[in-house]
Amino acid sequence: MKLNLAVNGVKQQIQILVPPPGCRFSLGRGPERSADVASPGPGIYSVLLDGRSYDARVERTSGHLIVSVQGHRFEIEVRDPRRWSPNAASRRGGDIETVLAPMPGKVVRVLVAPGDTVEAGQGVMVVEAMKMQNEMKASRSGRVLSVAAKEGATVTAGEVLATIGSPAPIA
Amino acid sequence: MFRKILIANRGEIAVRITHTLREMGIAVVAVYSDADRTSLHVRLADEAERLGPAPSAESYLRIDRILEAAQKHGVEAIHPGYGFLSENAEFAAACVAAGLVFIGPSAESIRLLGSKTASRLSAIQSGAPVVPGTEGSVTLEQARTFGRTHGYPVLLKAVAGGGGKGMRRVDRESDLESALRDAASEAERAFRSPEVYVEKWIEQPRHIEIQILGDHHGNMVHLGERECSIQRRHQKVIEESPSPLVALDPQLRHDMGEAAVRAARTAGYYNAGTVEFLVDRDRRFYFLEVNTRLQVEHPITELVTGLDLVRLQVEIAAGARLPFRQQDIAWRGWAIECRIYAEDPANHFLPFPGTITRLARPFGPGIRVDDGIYEGWRVPMEYDPLLAKLVVSAGTRGDAIARMIRALREYDIGGIRTNVGFFRQIFEDQEFRAGHLHTGFIDEFFARQRLVEPPRELAAVAALAAALHNGIPDVEATPDGATSPWVTIGRQELLR
Numbered sequence: 001m002k003l004n005l006a007v008n009g010v011k012q013q014i015q016i017l018v019p020p021p022g023c024r025f026s027l028g029r030g031p032e033r034s035a036d037v038a039s040p041g042p043g044i045y046s047v048l049l050d051g052r053s054y055d056a057r058v059e060r061t062s063g064h065l066i067v068s069v070q071g072h073r074f075e076i077e078v079r080d081p082r083r084w085s086p087n088a089a090s091r092r093g094g095d096i097e098t099v100l101a102p103m104p105g106k107v108v109r110v111l112v113a114p115g116d117t118v119e120a121g122q123g124v125m126v127v128e129a130m131k132m133q134n135e136m137k138a139s140r141s142g143r144v145l146s147v148a149a150k151e152g153a154t155v156t157a158g159e160v161l162a163t164i165g166s167p168a169p170i171a
Numbered sequence: 172m173f174r175k176i177l178i179a180n181r182g183e184i185a186v187r188i189t190h191t192l193r194e195m196g197i198a199v200v201a202v203y204s205d206a207d208r209t210s211l212h213v214r215l216a217d218e219a220e221r222l223g224p225a226p227s228a229e230s231y232l233r234i235d236r237i238l239e240a241a242q243k244h245g246v247e248a249i250h251p252g253y254g255f256l257s258e259n260a261e262f263a264a265a266c267v268a269a270g271l272v273f274i275g276p277s278a279e280s281i282r283l284l285g286s287k288t289a290s291r292l293s294a295i296q297s298g299a300p301v302v303p304g305t306e307g308s309v310t311l312e313q314a315r316t317f318g319r320t321h322g323y324p325v326l327l328k329a330v331a332g333g334g335g336k337g338m339r340r341v342d343r344e345s346d347l348e349s350a351l352r353d354a355a356s357e358a359e360r361a362f363r364s365p366e367v368y369v370e371k372w373i374e375q376p377r378h379i380e381i382q383i384l385g386d387h388h389g390n391m392v393h394l395g396e397r398e399c400s401i402q403r404r405h406q407k408v409i410e411e412s413p414s415p416l417v418a419l420d421p422q423l424r425h426d427m428g429e430a431a432v433r434a435a436r437t438a439g440y441y442n443a444g445t446v447e448f449l450v451d452r453d454r455r456f457y458f459l460e461v462n463t464r465l466q467v468e469h470p471i472t473e474l475v476t477g478l479d480l481v482r483l484q485v486e487i488a489a490g491a492r493l494p495f496r497q498q499d500i501a502w503r504g505w506a507i508e509c510r511i512y513a514e515d516p517a518n519h520f521l522p523f524p525g526t527i528t529r530l531a532r533p534f535g536p537g538i539r540v541d542d543g544i545y546e547g548w549r550v551p552m553e554y555d556p557l558l559a560k561l562v563v564s565a566g567t568r569g570d571a572i573a574r575m576i577r578a579l580r581e582y583d584i585g586g587i588r589t590n591v592g593f594f595r596q597i598f599e600d601q602e603f604r605a606g607h608l609h610t611g612f613i614d615e616f617f618a619r620q621r622l623v624e625p626p627r628e629l630a631a632v633a634a635l636a637a638a639l640h641n642g643i644p645d646v647e648a649t650p651d652g653a654t655s656p657w658v659t660i661g662r663q664e665l666l667r
Binding site for chain 2: 072129131
């Protein structure tokens with residue numbers, strides 16, 4: 001199994017040659033290495049590598065994984081050539097900006113409606129969690145294509161709140 | 172002594188109070204909103220009563236509902252914790268009117284000290300030094316006169332304000348007019364009052380507070396200081412006792428302690444309270460305000476004095492005399508607290524409620540964790556993001572820092588984002604370790620912080636864990652005994 005990773009933004013390839021527990025893997029053009037890997041709980045990986053013991057914890061978020069090892073935090077994006085992520089594709093795709101909820105919370109105000117013209121930096125929606133209100137802003141000017149969340153709705157982190165496109169069709 | 176007490180709070184502080192009441196043999200009545208039906212404070216209580224829907228205004232702030240619950244369950248006293256109704260004079264008075272003991276100061280003391288201007292006047296009366304400032308709202312001419320008398324920089328503050336709104340630092344007289352206009356209009360927008368007053372700017376102040384404790388018989392002591400200079404957006408993040416500054420200067424503790432006790436006495440104070448001071452670079456201290464309740468960071472004082480503040484609060488409320496005098500108080504070792512919040516340090520520290528899928532608390536020598544969470548519990552989005560307080564104690568500051576770094580490494584809260592990983596960088600910072608603290612510390616820390624490459628071997632382990640985890644679709648949903656995750660990886664191997 002070969003995977004393309006971005007570890008804190010740095011591209012890297014990993015190849016799993018033998019699955020755990022007696023895992024064999026290689027990183028980039030590095031040598032083949034062996035590691036004893038056990039998973040004592042969901043998202044917990046106990047890795048014995050060259051006689052040293054590491055405890056890694058993995059959290060899945062929208063778009064990437066957060067791995068903590070001995071107090072160090074790594075943001076890792078995994079790109080598996082055999083998988084297609086609709087989420088990642090639409091965010092990169094074309095000219096449409098997707099306004100995402102940055103945190104789980106409650107929509108307290110919707111400031112735009114489909115068809116509205118917005119300026120870059122204009123507030124689109126206000127999401128509240130734990131006594132803190134956060135205004136989601138449009139990062140580009142254009143026309144509001146859709147508004148997915150209603151006032152009072154509960155949203156999860158990474159959920160699509162609205163989409164913004166070009167003001168007029170591009171020739 | 173009381174037989175039954177209602178705790179008008181939730182979260183870690185309700186759990187913390189429950190612990191002491193149980194040890195004292197006092198029955199505990201919990202109250203809860205719909206968002207907290209399964210919260211730990213309800214599960215640990217002897218009796219429980221629903222207050223109402225999730226929003227605080229419909230539950231934890233409903234004085235009438237809390238008093239109804241108290242009557243129904245036949246309690247003798249109410250402990251308000253911190254936040255919510257703890258500093259609400261009307262609530263304290265309503266408890267007394269209902270024939271209940273409010274575990275805290277009198278409604279009159281709360282009222283007097285709750286007002287910024289009244290508490291400042293009361294402090295001045297007691298002889299406590301205050302930051303030089305105007306007594307109330309100023310005109311441009313009055314602000315100019317103040318600047319000429321006390322020198323620049325000065326600070327403009329909203330009379331009705333708080334939380335940094337309407338605040339402006341002014342470095343020279345030529346900037347005063349426009350700054351005053353900006354501050355007034357910001358204050359008008361935020362508080363519907365354009366009134367602004369002027370204070371002398373204190374360069375890089377420390378926030379150091381004194382814990383006081385008084386009984387109903389006129390006895391009062393101070394329990395030393397807590398340094399709370401490490402703040403982010405005016406919110407305390409790390410606290411320690413003793414203060415690294417005061418530890419070098421025992422006279423300063425004595426002087427601040429005396430000033431705190433005098434200020435509290437002047438306001439007729441009893442029970443536990445905290446007098447907050449700013450301390451400038453020349454070790455001059457200035458009265459800031461009084462918190463008329465148990466403080467979030469009270470555990471560090473408990474660890475260095477060996478006292479249980481909640482127990483003392485309850486005993487005092489029941490009419491007991493303080494069991495010690497000032498000269499009996501001794502401080503031992505060093506304690507540090509980290510406030511663990513449900514927030515995402517990688518995303519502007521935005522709050523991050525959700526379900527806790529994994530929880531491993533640090534343990535071992537010198538560790539205390541006060542929290543109200545458990546694995547499988549959903550952190551509600553309606554309340555403060557404080558999840559837990561990680562507190563350590565050791566003989567010296569250096570040992571306490573090492574212990575804290577060790578504890579943070581063991582702390583694992585999964586399923587939500589927390590600031591656990593953020594603290595290590597501060598404890599490894601040379602300025603922090605040298606004890607050079609001030610309220611602007613975190614901003615400067617961010618500015619000077621350079622991204623340190625984590626050890627390469629850790630990156631390799633992280634990459635391996637990520638690759639293996641990626642092969643497991645939604646592993647959190649896999650119940651025990653289901654297909655081993657490795658089988659999934661193995662299958663993928665065959666597909667290669």
